[in-house]
Structures are given as C-alpha cells and as structure tokens.
Amino acid sequence: MIDVRDLRKSYGTLDVLKGVSFGVAKGVVVVVLGPSGSGKSTMLRCINQLEDYQGGEIRIDGVPVGYSTGAQGRNAHSEAVNARLREQVGMVFQSFNLFPHRTAIDNVMMGPVHVRGVAKAEARDLARALLAKVGLSEKADQYPAKLSGGQQQRVAIARALAMQPKVMLFDEVTSALDPELVGEVLRVIRQLAQEGMTMIIVTHEIHFARDVADRIIFMDDGVIVEEGAPERILSGASGARLRLFLRRYQGDYLAS
Amino acid sequence: MFNVLLGNLPYLLQGALVTLWLSVAVVGLGTLLGVGMGILATTRSRVAQTVVTGYIFVLRGIPVLVVMFLGYYAFPAFGLRVNIYVAVGLAQIVYLGAFVAEITRSAILSIPAGQIAAARSLGMRRPAILRQVILPQATRIAIAPLLNSALTAVKQTSYASVVGVWELTYAAREIVERTLAAFQIFIGVMAIYFLICYPLSLAARWSENRLSFSH
Numbered sequence: 001m002i003d004v005r006d007l008r009k010s011y012g013t014l015d016v017l018k019g020v021s022f023g024v025a026k027g028v029v030v031v032v033l034g035p036s037g038s039g040k041s042t043m044l045r046c047i048n049q050l051e052d053y054q055g056g057e058i059r060i061d062g063v064p065v066g067y068s069t070g071a072q073g074r075n076a077h078s079e080a081v082n083a084r085l086r087e088q089v090g091m092v093f094q095s096f097n098l099f100p101h102r103t104a105i106d107n108v109m110m111g112p113v114h115v116r117g118v119a120k121a122e123a124r125d126l127a128r129a130l131l132a133k134v135g136l137s138e139k140a141d142q143y144p145a146k147l148s149g150g151q152q153q154r155v156a157i158a159r160a161l162a163m164q165p166k167v168m169l170f171d172e173v174t175s176a177l178d179p180e181l182v183g184e185v186l187r188v189i190r191q192l193a194q195e196g197m198t199m200i201i202v203t204h205e206i207h208f209a210r211d212v213a214d215r216i217i218f219m220d221d222g223v224i225v226e227e228g229a230p231e232r233i234l235s236g237a238s239g240a241r242l243r244l245f246l247r248r249y250q251g252d253y254l255a256s
Numbered sequence: 257m258f259n260v261l262l263g264n265l266p267y268l269l270q271g272a273l274v275t276l277w278l279s280v281a282v283v284g285l286g287t288l289l290g291v292g293m294g295i296l297a298t299t300r301s302r303v304a305q306t307v308v309t310g311y312i313f314v315l316r317g318i319p320v321l322v323v324m325f326l327g328y329y330a331f332p333a334f335g336l337r338v339n340i341y342v343a344v345g346l347a348q349i350v351y352l353g354a355f356v357a358e359i360t361r362s363a364i365l366s367i368p369a370g371q372i373a374a375a376r377s378l379g380m381r382r383p384a385i386l387r388q389v390i391l392p393q394a395t396r397i398a399i400a401p402l403l404n405s406a407l408t409a410v411k412q413t414s415y416a417s418v419v420g421v422w423e424l425t426y427a428a429r430e431i432v433e434r435t436l437a438a439f440q441i442f443i444g445v446m447a448i449y450f451l452i453c454y455p456l457s458l459a460a461r462w463s464e465n466r467l468s469f470s471h
Contacts, residue, residue, distance in 0.1 A: 079381065080381070083381045084379065086376060086377050086379045087378070087379030093370060093373065095370050097370040099374075101393050110378060110380075111379065115380055115384070156374075159378070160377070
C-alpha cells in the first residue's frame, strides 16, 4: 500500500534523508526506531506531504505523493491534490495538537464536517462512537485544557480516525506523556493494529514495538540501517548501531 | 467657578459630536484596513508580506501628527481639492491601519504551528484552516490590543485640531481664546473625552479578563 523508494530530503545544505526505501502492505504495522535526528519524523511527514522532498518517490496505493515524474521531469502537486491525499492518511502528533477552542467531540468532528461536508448530526454520531472506542465517551464535551495528556492524545487519535483513513501515521505519540499515561494510548494503538489498520509508528517504546510490530525498521542518520521481524531485530543478533541505540533507550533491554 | 464652561457647553458638545463621528470613521475603517492587511501578511505571497511589513515599519516610525499634516497637504500637492475631514481622516485611518495590521499579524502567527499541521493532516485547506482554527483563536488574542489601539486613535483625533480640523479640541481652544477661562474649559473637555472613551476602555478591560484564559 505504501511504497517509499530512495527518499531524499534536505533542509538547505543539511541532508536529512539519504535514500530511504521500504514498503508497507495493507494491514501491516511497521515500527520505526532510531535516535533523534535520524530522520524518522521527517520521513513520516513526507509520506503525508506535510514536508516536501527532493528525491525519490512515495506512492500510496500506486498513486504518487507530492510529485509526479513525467516527460518534463518532476512536477510538484498542487496543495489541492496534497490535501486530498491527506484525507486518506491520518496522523497523530507528539504534542497532540488538539484545537483548544473546541471541545473533544468538536475536535473529532472537525475533519468530517469541514473537509468532507458531512452533516453535523451525522458527524456527531460518528464522533461519539469514536470517542467511545478510545474510552472517552464521558469527556466528549470537555475542552482539551481539562484533559490529561493521555486523554488528549486519545482524542487526537479519534480525530484522525474520523476521516476513515487508509493509513495511520504515529509520530512519537507517547514521548510527551507522563509514564503512567502511556499505557492507555498504547492500548488504543494495539487495538487498531488488531483491527487490521495499516500503520507506521515512530516510537521509543521498544517493548511496545516488539508487541505490536509486524516489522521493525531501524533508522540512523538518514538511512535505514536494519529492517526485519521484531524477534530478530530486537534479539542479540543485530548490528552495532542498533545495539548502541537499544542500550541507550532501554538500558538492559537486551538482557531481558 | 464653572459658569463659563456651562455657558459654552452646547458649543463644546457640538464639537464632541464631530469628534465622535471622526472616531467612529477612523476606528471602523482603520481596523478594517488593518485586519485585512494583517491577514494578507500571513499568506504565502512574498509580495504581500513585503508590502505590509514595509507599510507597518514606515508608519510606526512617524508621529501621527506628521501623518495628519501629510494628509492635509498631500491632496493639494497633486492638484486635488478634498474636504479637510476626509484628508485628515484618511491619514488617521492609514495610521491606525498599520498598528492594527501588526496586531492582527502577530495574533495569527501566534497560533502554534502544530495545530496548523494537524488541520492540514486532516485534509483541511487554507481557507477552512483560517476560518475554523486560526481566526477564532486569533480574534480572542487580538481583541484586547485592538481595543487599546482604538482607544488611542480616538484620543489622537484631538491632534486634528492642530492641522485645522474643527472638532472638540479645536472648539475648546476657540472658547479659551475668547473667554480666557482655560482651566474650567479644559476640565470640561477632559470630562467629555473621558465619557467618549469610557465605554472603549471598559470593553478593553473586560476583554482582557474574560478572553485571556477562556480556552
């Protein structure tokens, strides 16, 4: 479903992505691990064209993202085309990014009502169902300021799901949470995985990665260093850079 | 002690009426102009950004009285005859517009980029993002400073008297010239200006309290 080939991106003279290639089939959950600055978030943001990229190709269901290469070379897609693409790719952010001037349920309704033109009553029913799914029915009329981090993030997930996307992208969604709130968010993500949602998850939660991932990708310095099934990648049989990373993030993870 | 003032009150109140009209026009049109330019400055057009920031930069560096004089002499310099109220009023509108544009621009830019990213990732496009995400929040942020700049603009209408526009301050000085009862006349003028400005300053204080942490 998602096909990334030789993705290259730089900010001015700084090369952030140096030729990243991988694919994600429908229903598969890929977890991306890597140190800060490895380009994981940037890669995610290229997939839904929140960032542009200078080289390579990204396709979702065969449709190119952001640019089309024709006889005349590379043509950037218009914002209209990119916006349509983003309707099918849901994204959840590290800092939640809920709209503070709207209630939880209004946040969830935002996509269907203002992008798809769904009638408010219908959108409200859908939003209620999604809030129930993430376990926040009773918080529907609360403003984000009154919700805990974990609750806000779950609302953010519901908001992304309201657009019924083909793919969900998670950008370090638990990194800004207090430890005791991380579990409630991971539970929702695990449930989505079980329901067969295609997902790319960037995270530092290595135990969670092992649980939920069909495949793990380890990125460092703008390239994919290792890729494979969790059991293999996270066992002792991995390369030096990955072992260093794991040691830093989970201390004695390898020992456990 | 205040006989002269009381005797000349009707004349002063006529002046107050002119000040009121002038204030409404300047604040109304100046705010409209400024908000429009402020929103323009946040679009992706480089031209718009340069024009508006240039406009803000220049006007904030000139005293309002000088702008008013410029307005007064600008039209004749091009061979045009324009009503003095229009000429000086326009100058004030342009001046207020610069301050309002800056307030609007910063209010819009203060909306965290993360929210814009979230809106975009839902498939929202710029007009919807402006209407649903940016403007509702930016308006709340901008109301208190906008009311304050409106208040200042109202008080600045008194400078128009220096350029020769007949309004409250001008009327006051006419009376003082004639009666020499400067103190009581200006006490009266002070009270009248205060009454004109009071609703605005109340609104400004109310908006500071009510809207700052409401979400």
